[in-house]
Amino acid sequence: xxxxxxxxxxxxxxxxxxxxxxxxxxxxxxxxxxxxxxxxxxxxxxxxxxxxxxxxxxxxxxxxxxxxxxxxxxxxxxxxxxxxxxxxxxxxxxxxxxxxxxxxxxxxxxxxxxxxxxxxxxxxxxxxxxxxxxxxxxxxxxxxxxxxxxxxxxxxxxxxxxxxxxxxxxxxxxxxxxxxxxxxxxxxxxxxxxxxxxxxxxxxxxxxxxxxxxxxxxxxxxxxxxxxxxxxxxxxxxxxxxxxxxxxxxxxxxxxxxxxxxxxxxxxxxxxxxxxxxxxxxxxxxxxxxxxxxxxxxxxxxxxxxxxxxxxxxxx
Ligand SMILES: NC(=O)c1ccc[n+]([C@@H]2O[C@H](COP(=O)([O-])OP(=O)(O)OC[C@H]3O[C@@H](n4cnc5c(N)ncnc54)[C@H](OP(=O)(O)O)[C@@H]3O)[C@@H](O)[C@H]2O)c1
Numbered sequence: 001x002x003x004x005x006x007x008x009x010x011x012x013x014x015x016x017x018x019x020x021x022x023x024x025x026x027x028x029x030x031x032x033x034x035x036x037x038x039x040x041x042x043x044x045x046x047x048x049x050x051x052x053x054x055x056x057x058x059x060x061x062x063x064x065x066x067x068x069x070x071x072x073x074x075x076x077x078x079x080x081x082x083x084x085x086x087x088x089x090x091x092x093x094x095x096x097x098x099x100x101x102x103x104x105x106x107x108x109x110x111x112x113x114x115x116x117x118x119x120x121x122x123x124x125x126x127x128x129x130x131x132x133x134x135x136x137x138x139x140x141x142x143x144x145x146x147x148x149x150x151x152x153x154x155x156x157x158x159x160x161x162x163x164x165x166x167x168x169x170x171x172x173x174x175x176x177x178x179x180x181x182x183x184x185x186x187x188x189x190x191x192x193x194x195x196x197x198x199x200x201x202x203x204x205x206x207x208x209x210x211x212x213x214x215x216x217x218x219x220x221x222x223x224x225x226x227x228x229x230x231x232x233x234x235x236x237x238x239x240x241x242x243x244x245x246x247x248x249x250x251x252x253x254x255x256x257x258x259x260x261x262x263x264x265x266x267x268x269x270x271x272x273x274x275x276x277x278x279x280x281x282x283x284x285x286x287x288x289x290x291x292x293x294x295x296x297x298x299x300x301x302x303x304x305x306x307x308x309x310x311x312x313x314x315x316x
Pocket of ligand 1: 034035036037038039040041059060061079080081082107108109110130156157158159200201202203204205206207208209211
């Protein structure tokens, strides 16, 4: 009977040997960035290539792939993270590249806007396909190479992975899920030398507002004459603001740290304004307090403070 090579058998038998082989080759480290055509992914791809990392830059449109391939240390790769055939072909391209794969940056993402009770099934599935299953699909496909290189997985979440506000509920759901993905992955892979980090950006300049506009128009038309219409008009204005936000250079710096620092952090909140940090931290603290309240195992205030001190000491 033909032996199926499962991830588990690779973990058990191949990882240490392949890891040593990868280091011995001393080749230029290679990193795959998904959604590298614009915005945050483009910045990360450019920052990596500029520091001498070889970048497999995932994109969907032929013109983007061609443009990315013109950049030194970069090869554009056709990669829609929802299409298994694209993912398999990308694995083959990277394998043929002969550099192995040191890191994956799960960046590709979309937004949808609207009241949760108004979204249709197709919209809900589309955001989870890209934002949640996309990173899982990519990480799974490249995991043998990442294990072989004792590499890194960096996943671009959002402060919406902590926050959950009106009319961005579906987006927040998809980003909350990816927070769980990265934590579980990090715990599963720790013994194999693979580290997993999250980046939680605030509002930065990108094409996300423009790319969401067609869906916003549909959602607004659907909300016409309902109590949601005024709020949806505000959301339309908010999504139009992404061109005016700061460039995401500090998000790219965090990705470089997560990929190459000897001590990558589990989470990097990167925001351009104090208010975005404050609202996110307040939400995390409020959630802690809500969890702790009103049951027989409530932790007293002094013990909570001790827990906080211990957690603070661990991240220093
Ligand atoms: N900008 C912000 O303020 C902000 C804040 C927090 C988190 N984020 C996150 O940052 C990531 C990048 O977003 P961005 O703001 O830079 O937006 P963006 O400029 O719209 O970039 C999104 C990228 O994802 C790609 N993409 C979309 N669907 C895809 C699919 N099915 N397969 C592969 N690639 C796909 C897009 O490719 P095409 O060009 O082919 O459409 C594009 O390259 C997302 O995960 C987003 O949630 C952004």
